[in-house]
Amino acid sequence: MERLKGKVAIVTGGALGIGAATCRLFAQEGAKVAVTDLDDLDGQALVEQISYNGEAAYWHMDVSNEDEVDRVFQEVYKKWGPIDILVNNAGIAGANLPTDRITTEEWDRVMAVNVKGVFLCTKYIIPYMREAGGGSIINLSSIYGIVGAPDVPPYHASKGAVREMSKTDALIYAKEKIRVNSVHPGFIWTPMVEQHLKSQGGDLEEAKQAVGNLHPVGHMGEPDDIAYGILYLASDESKFVTGEELVIDGGYVAQ
Numbered sequence: 352m353e354r355l356k357g358k359v360a361i362v363t364g365g366a367l368g369i370g371a372a373t374c375r376l377f378a379q380e381g382a383k384v385a386v387t388d389l390d391d392l393d394g395q396a397l398v399e400q401i402s403y404n405g406e407a408a409y410w411h412m413d414v415s416n417e418d419e420v421d422r423v424f425q426e427v428y429k430k431w432g433p434i435d436i437l438v439n440n441a442g443i444a445g446a447n448l449p450t451d452r453i454t455t456e457e458w459d460r461v462m463a464v465n466v467k468g469v470f471l472c473t474k475y476i477i478p479y480m481r482e483a484g485g486g487s488i489i490n491l492s493s494i495y496g497i498v499g500a501p502d503v504p505p506y507h508a509s510k511g512a513v514r515e516m517s518k519t520d521a522l523i524y525a526k527e528k529i530r531v532n533s534v535h536p537g538f539i540w541t542p543m544v545e546q547h548l549k550s551q552g553g554d555l556e557e558a559k560q561a562v563g564n565l566h567p568v569g570h571m572g573e574p575d576d577i578a579y580g581i582l583y584l585a586s587d588e589s590k591f592v593t594g595e596e597l598v599i600d601g602g603y604v605a606q
Contacts, residue, residue: 354586356381359431359483361424363387363414363472364441366394368541369491372574373438373581378405380582382436385427387412414441414468424475433483436585437476439469439490439513444547445505458505465509469516477529485528489584490517491577492533494600503547514596521594530593532584537600538562539572567602 360377364370366388374397377384384407388394394409401407408430412423427434445461446453469490480486495503496510517533524531538544540559548558563570580599583589598604 352380354380354582354588355436358382358435358585359385359427359433360436360438360585361385361387361427361434361472361476362438362440363412363468365438366390366397368543369536369539369574369577369581370438370440371397372578373440374407375401375405376575376578376582377436377585378407380586381405382585383407383431385410385423385431387414387423388441389413414439414472415463417471420471420475424472424479428479434476434479435483435486437472437480437486437488438581438585439472439488441465441468442491442509442543443506444503444543445509447503447547447550450504453504461505461509462512465506466512466516469513473516473520473531477524480529481527486530487585487589488517488520488529488531489581490531490533492517492535492596494535494537494598494603496533497535497596497598498604517596518594525593530584530589532589532592532595532597534577534580534584535596535598535600535604536577537566537572537603539574539577541574544571565603566600567606570601572599572601 360382365374365386374384374386378401387410398407398409410423442465446457490513492513493510495507496514521531580597
């Protein structure tokens with residue numbers, strides 16, 4: 352229960368789904384956790400839940416807003432000191448339309464959150480990790496950063512970008528003991544996936560099973576399935592791992 356003892360972590364998009372599961376697990380393993388999100392109600396509720404057996408605090412933060420990222424990171428540093436771990440989890444799905452029907456505004460919004468957000472958070476975390484003597488950055492990509500599918504073009508493009516950003520930054524910062532890796536979930540039962548399926552119309556349970564059947568194991572994953580992979584990359588157990596892709600997908604991309 353002490354795999355992250357003494358470490359300080361920032362998790363973006365931490366209020367729900369994979370982010371919330373990661374925050375809970377990090378706190379259980381001894382980290383001080385900065386939960387950041389735009390969903391203040393769920394974010395604050397999560398912090399209250401964690402406070403029974405761990406340490407966490409909530410910050411409202413839009414990852415696409417440079418001033419906000421800078422301010423929040425400064426406040427986390429003032430509260431707990433040098434920051435060891437960053438989980439770039441915040442993301443949105445965007446418009447599920449063919450490329451020729453997507454507006455520039457729809458495209459730019461996904462890129463602002465999913466790509467620019469990773470850039471900004473990485474940019475502003477590096478000085479704090481240098482002070483800490485190293486650190487671990489975990490970027491949430493997707494199976495659709497590795498393979499394609501005929502839907503949600505901005506999302507797929509953004510996750511491919513995150514995959515390559517992770518490799519580039521891993522090489523840039525390796526000698527400073529700052530590791531950068533990407534995680535590639537399959538379909539995980541989160542509010543974002545639920546909303547995506549609802550937007551398609553039809554029976555939700557049937558849609559859930561159909562998507563589950565896309566995975567060789569026959570079902571979707573759960574947020575904790577991804578959180579445990581993120582925990583490994585955040586911990587010193589993965590000290591020789593950087594620039595890698597951790598695929599947690601029930602066999603999806605092995606097909």
